[in-house]
Amino acid sequence: MVLSRFWLVIFISSIVFIVVSLFTANTYTIDSVINGKKDDPILVSEKYIHELPAFIKDSIQKAPDQTMIINHDTLNADTTYVFKNKTVKIFSGLQKSDGLLPTCKSTLVDLILPLIAYLAFFCGLMELLIISGASGKLAKVLSPVFVKVFPSIPKNHPSISYMTLNFAANFLGLDSAATPFGLKAMESLQEINPDKDKASDAQIMFMCLHASGLTLIATSIIGYRAAANATNPADVMLPCIITSFIGTIAAFLIVGVKQKINFKSASLVIVLMGLIAAIVGLLMYVNHLDLIGKNYFTSNLSGLILIAIIAFTLIFSFKHEKKFTEANTTVFETFVVGANNGVKTGVTIFPYVLGMLVAISLFRNSGLFEIISDAIAFVFSNMGVSKEITNALPVAMLRPFSSAGSRGFLIDSMNTFGADSLTARLSSIFQCSAESTFYVIAVYFGSVNIKNTRYALGTMLLVDLICVITAIFVATWFF
Template structure:
């Protein structure tokens, strides 16, 4: 219900604001909201050439293609005059994101089809893990801990192994593998959900822990910083780990209090201590590496572990081929069946993702997001907050809505302020310390047709806020 109302508010308010801007003259045309593409110039006016100042008119007529660009500035959008069919079209500024119709197309071609491919492959592997018995053994080994965090899940339930693989993939920055494992976990949890239309306690806990974004190897962030010529592309890795870890602990505590989980459990404390020790140990190892060593380590660890998971699945399935024969199938046929289920899941979640992304597209292109962003930045600047921090806030504000959009702000902050500036580093921490909340909710709850997400959305947004505050303190402390 909360998600539905939030979606309606974004959609309707954006449409009202766009139409209002058109009628009061702040916007010349609203076609870009429907058909425009990201980074396209925005049409702000159209005049007869006789209405333009003489020097602009003469410059246009002398230009080879009758196009004039003025105010050339690498940090700001240029004003462009294009003379055609007796009128001059004036463009200024660029579009923040794709319009509604291009978003529909890109959602299918650039997001859903690749996602379906990932789902097909990894759901095929999951089927092998199930039939070979590997997932059952993993669930049995981790049950003592998981039954404390997820008391409503039966001991040795298959969802435990799926959630474990999802958390591990997220931890290592393996986004392409994390989503299929996570969707499989949601499907498994839905089987024991007594109310199929309402999110269960276990599903909410899983979603909030997943969305907190605990990441050990921020491979993509390091890559962006390296491309922007940062002096040490991996120097944000430790702040990212600290921020995302605090976000994960906050998510666990918030949901745990709501669900009355026993935090004094010895097994929970032991696992938490082991996790902290593992992170600290790895950080100590990485801190002793030079720049080349850090880049080599971070770029290869995740890939090696993913290859190891694939190899283990296939080898274990081969060793336990008898179990496939008992199930009247073969290893290859089982993989194909799992892949087919992955394709079906991708088709199921498409409408949920589409509905969310077109709403976000309207929200950004309407100008409402910029007004809210500028207002928050103005508020914090008047409170004496460092301008380098307020300059990074657009990444934090957009991250829950769109990973691609916040990534664009991240890259822009590095280009504008320099990759080694506090703004760029803080933007990097914002980008890697949380998930795209609304996309995640649309994908995961949509995959099992849950309509009532209960308190999941509110908790996930609160965790996002905690991550933002933590990131600011951590970045200020480190840099």
């Protein structure tokens, strides 16, 4: 219910703002909102050529293509005058994101189709783990811990192994594998959900832990910083880990208090201390490496882990081929069945993702997001917050809505302020310390047709805020 109302507020407020801007002459045309593409020049005015200043009119008429570009601001797109059909179209600035119709197309072509391919492959592997008995063994080993965190899940339930693989994939930055494992976990949890339209306690806990974004190897962030010629592309790795770890602990505590979980459990304390020790140990190892060593380690660890998971699944399935025979199937046929289920899941979640991304597209292109962002930056600046920090806030604000959008702001901050600036480094931490909340909710709850997400959205947004505050403190501490 909360998600539905929030979606309606974003949609309706954006539409109202677009219409009002058009009729108050603040916007010349709304075609870009409907048909425009990201980074296209924005049409801001159209005039007859005799209405322009003489020097502009003469320059346009003398230009071979009857186009003139004026550099008003080196940080923004040039103002361009294009003479065609007796009028001069004036363009200035670039569109922040795709318009409504291009968003519909890109959601299917650039997002859902690749996602379906990932789902097909990894759901095929998951089916092998199920039939071979590997998932059951993993669930049995981890049950003593998971029954404390998820008391409503029966002991040795298959969802335990799916959630474990999801957390592990997120931890290692394997986004393409994390989503299929997570969707399989949600489907498994839905089987034991007494109210199919309402999110269960276990589903909410899983979603909030997943969305907190605990990441060990921020491979993509390191790649962006390397492309921007950062002195040490991996220097944000430790701040990213600290920020996302605090976000994960915050998510566990907030949801745990709500669900009255026993935090004094010895198994929980042991696992938490073991996780902290593992992170510290790995950080100490990475810290003693030189720049080339760090780049080599961070770029290969995640890939090696993924290859190891695939190899283990296939080898374990081959060793237990008898179980496939008993189930009247083969290893390959089982993979195909799982892949087919993955395709069906991808088709199911498409409308949910489409509805959310179109609303976000309108929100950004309407100009409403920038007004809110500028207002928050203004408030922070008057509170004495450094301009280097306020310049990074657009990344933090857009991250819950759109990973691609916040990534655009991240890259822009590195190009504008320099990859080694506090703004760029803080933007990097913002980008890797949490998930795209609204996208995650649309995908995961949509995959099992959950209509009432209860307090999941509020908790996830609160965790996002905690990550933002933590990132600011950590970045100023480190850099």
